[in-house]
Amino acid sequence: MYKRKKMSLILALLMIFSIFITACSSEEAVTTPPDETVGNAEASKYGGIYESYIEADFNTLDPAFATAALDGFMVSLIYDALIGFDAEGKVMPALAKSWETPDEVTYIFDLVDNAKFHNGNSFTANDVKYTFERVLDPEVASPRTWVFDKLKGAEAFMEGNAAEVEGIEILSDYKIKLTLEDPFAPFLSMLGMPAAHIVDKNEVEKYADQTQFALHPVGTGPYIFDVYNQGERLTLNVFEDYFAGRAFLDGINYRVIPDPSTQVAEFEAGNLDELLIPAADLERFRNNPTYRPYLRDMNTFWNFFIGLMADKPPFDDVRVRQAFNYGVDREAIVRAVRGDTAIVSHGPIPPGLDGFRPEFKSYPYDPEKSKALLAELGYSPENPLPIEFLHIESTANVALLEPVQAMLNQVGFDVNLISMESQAARVQFREGGSHNVYYLSWGADYPDAENYLFPLFHSSNWGGGGNGTRYSNPEVDALLEKAHKTANYNERIKLYQDIEDIVVEEAARMWFFLSRNWRVYKPEVKDVVLYRIFNANKMLDVWLDR
Amino acid sequence: MLTYLTRRVLLLIPVMIGVSLITFFLLYFVPGDVATTIVGDRASDEAIEKVRAELGLDDPFHQRYISYMSNAIRGDLGKSYINHRRVADEIKRRFPVTIKLASLSFLITVVVGTTVGIISAVKQNTLLDRFVRSITLIGVSTPVIFFGLLMMYIFGVWLKILPVSGIGNGSFKYFILPSTVLGLNSAVFNARLTRSCMLEVIRQDYIRTARSKGLSERVVIYKHALRNAMIPIITNMIMTIGLLLVGSALTEIVFSLPGIGSYTMQAVFARDIPVVMGCFLFQAFIFVFANLFVDIAYAIVNPRIKFN
Numbered sequence: 096m097y098k099r100k101k102m103s104l105i106l107a108l109l110m111i112f113s114i115f116i117t118a119c120s121s122e123e124a125v126t127t128p129p130d131e132t133v134g135n136a137e138a139s140k141y142g143g144i145y146e147s148y149i150e151a152d153f154n155t156l157d158p159a160f161a162t163a164a165l166d167g168f169m170v171s172l173i174y175d176a177l178i179g180f181d182a183e184g185k186v187m188p189a190l191a192k193s194w195e196t197p198d199e200v201t202y203i204f205d206l207v208d209n210a211k212f213h214n215g216n217s218f219t220a221n222d223v224k225y226t227f228e229r230v231l232d233p234e235v236a237s238p239r240t241w242v243f244d245k246l247k248g249a250e251a252f253m254e255g256n257a258a259e260v261e262g263i264e265i266l267s268d269y270k271i272k273l274t275l276e277d278p279f280a281p282f283l284s285m286l287g288m289p290a291a292h293i294v295d296k297n298e299v300e301k302y303a304d305q306t307q308f309a310l311h312p313v314g315t316g317p318y319i320f321d322v323y324n325q326g327e328r329l330t331l332n333v334f335e336d337y338f339a340g341r342a343f344l345d346g347i348n349y350r351v352i353p354d355p356s357t358q359v360a361e362f363e364a365g366n367l368d369e370l371l372i373p374a375a376d377l378e379r380f381r382n383n384p385t386y387r388p389y390l391r392d393m394n395t396f397w398n399f400f401i402g403l404m405a406d407k408p409p410f411d412d413v414r415v416r417q418a419f420n421y422g423v424d425r426e427a428i429v430r431a432v433r434g435d436t437a438i439v440s441h442g443p444i445p446p447g448l449d450g451f452r453p454e455f456k457s458y459p460y461d462p463e464k465s466k467a468l469l470a471e472l473g474y475s476p477e478n479p480l481p482i483e484f485l486h487i488e489s490t491a492n493v494a495l496l497e498p499v500q501a502m503l504n505q506v507g508f509d510v511n512l513i514s515m516e517s518q519a520a521r522v523q524f525r526e527g528g529s530h531n532v533y534y535l536s537w538g539a540d541y542p543d544a545e546n547y548l549f550p551l552f553h554s555s556n557w558g559g560g561g562n563g564t565r566y567s568n569p570e571v572d573a574l575l576e577k578a579h580k581t582a583n584y585n586e587r588i589k590l591y592q593d594i595e596d597i598v599v600e601e602a603a604r605m606w607f608f609l610s611r612n613w614r615v616y617k618p619e620v621k622d623v624v625l626y627r628i629f630n631a632n633k634m635l636d637v638w639l640d641r
Numbered sequence: 642m643l644t645y646l647t648r649r650v651l652l653l654i655p656v657m658i659g660v661s662l663i664t665f666f667l668l669y670f671v672p673g674d675v676a677t678t679i680v681g682d683r684a685s686d687e688a689i690e691k692v693r694a695e696l697g698l699d700d701p702f703h704q705r706y707i708s709y710m711s712n713a714i715r716g717d718l719g720k721s722y723i724n725h726r727r728v729a730d731e732i733k734r735r736f737p738v739t740i741k742l743a744s745l746s747f748l749i750t751v752v753v754g755t756t757v758g759i760i761s762a763v764k765q766n767t768l769l770d771r772f773v774r775s776i777t778l779i780g781v782s783t784p785v786i787f788f789g790l791l792m793m794y795i796f797g798v799w800l801k802i803l804p805v806s807g808i809g810n811g812s813f814k815y816f817i818l819p820s821t822v823l824g825l826n827s828a829v830f831n832a833r834l835t836r837s838c839m840l841e842v843i844r845q846d847y848i849r850t851a852r853s854k855g856l857s858e859r860v861v862i863y864k865h866a867l868r869n870a871m872i873p874i875i876t877n878m879i880m881t882i883g884l885l886l887v888g889s890a891l892t893e894i895v896f897s898l899p900g901i902g903s904y905t906m907q908a909v910f911a912r913d914i915p916v917v918m919g920c921f922l923f924q925a926f927i928f929v930f931a932n933l934f935v936d937i938a939y940a941i942v943n944p945r946i947k948f949n
Contacts, residue, residue, distance in 0.1 A: 326907075360790065363794075366805060558686060
């Protein structure tokens, strides 16, 4: 019996050892690689199927219902919006070739006259009107009404008191005028959201049940929906008659590969053209000369934060929130846990958006100050302040939050980390459960500093609207509303910076880090452009040299 | 026999009602709901309320249950709340994948498990037996994810003789790796069970008698010992096929196979009630039938057992 025990112990040790060998990476220095993913533009070739993958099934391909990032990405391949975004997230023309804003509430769009839907129908201003009204139509029940509810007459239309939205006016087949109730500066970039992608009335109304449209999507976009087998693959074919010139690729094959390790294995076996490298594999890829020249990285717009519930004790006291912020060494945790897959975040406005200030710094790690603030309230490491810290169950989250817990416990908090399955946790975030701290991230729906401030800090967005911490400050509310109505761009951005100063001073949240994505491509993949907005990439640049 | 079969099939009804009630009950009380998935993160509470009302999520338990079951009895398993695909169609599409995976895995379980078990029992306490037992010990304790990945790298990435994952065009070669991983996992248990059952039988008087009347060792082992040791082994085997047929979520996810297991798991996480219900009812059905086969198989293997 003793012998057998010894044997199994040896076996177990062997297994652990083998895992260690594979996990240890060489200490070879990493040099900046020459970028081999940029090809010679003149040699661009047409043809080839791009082999890619998605981690999960999407929920819908009907723009009016596309809320998840993956859905939005797919929608922008199959459909077009009036505007699009360049790699940096700046607004650029799409189905609207140009526009003018004669006053603060009016937008007149000149539409392209050569766009066709995949079924051959021509795209006109009527389709724009139909699409926007469809999103607002209570019968359709789109969750994205907020994208268009600032149009003049939208409220009346939604309540059934008007047959049409007054603020949508067709001037000619290729000219449309949109009028807002009040000035709302971010409106233009919101027109690039998935919900604003143009659908063809004939296709939508072909089905007695509109949910069927999501299974047979038809748009004007560069790719035509071909086959989708849930859990298996989605195939898209190139649209030859794309108004801006067809894509280089003949099609894209997205396989559904849920497990990240399997994604890596498929890439290493040569079956995928691209791979989003999991954090655990990054060093291995960087140190491998075969892959090193084909690595690309990009800071995302995903801002990870720790939310402090401001509507109830103890975090209704600004001193507790500040003590929390001073008590965590974000630099050290991010470096140790995320390495090069994240950069420290100092405030709500992420780098890359207008309004971001490189010199702007939030709370430094200062455990003494943290202790002093807690001492004012009578707490100390001997008599700690208990807090319930809720997060979504995942090993990555635990790895990140356990050091946070340890640091906070040193200054006088008593952190109870509660891990919950995703759906259950989301209900808690929305409804506000017994927790007083939570961990989550916020990504841009459209590239505007407004999107990182209004939903998160305006008191009208309490709970599910984005303001999960139940932050409420009349001064911030007033400034946010003022910014909405400020047409002068620079003035508006200045207002957002003022708001950022206030919410950071008030320690409304603890901004943690922004994720940084690393991708690796096959050598044949040329002219890869990384886009910072999730639905900006229409797969028009990339081509295959094979 | 016929009355027995009829009675067993009729027994399905209370079983299915029980399964549906328990599943529905659990889904009713588990926190989180599908509405948050449908409307996304930045939706107003009104939008959520609207979705909940439309799907009838606010109706009382009995009303929802009765309305679901009255459709289900008529063969309508409904549509997914999230992507509006018909649950029955999806099960129909995925079940062949699960069947392929299950039957190949089952073959491996039976052949490898039983052979190893018999050898190990006959050569008890030899070096071979020890070796086999340590291998099976590793097998029991290695997680499917790790073993799967190992196989993927060896045969898919380095040797490039088998596909890494997915079902491709659905051909046989796509199922070799996942079936091996899944099959060996249950083969290990089967081997250990076979070994202990055989050991017990080998010690019996009638085996000694058989040997002493001069029968060859082959006849003694296969005709006299194995057949008598078969009852628990067959029970285990057929329960195994029942388990394999309801889908193996982990293996399916690791190998990106669109089978019943991964479908069920996804739906549970998304709280997609019609899909969860449809899958569970289907799985219960399969499982009950597998059980029925166990009982019939008993009688065939061992004539002493009567249907009653």
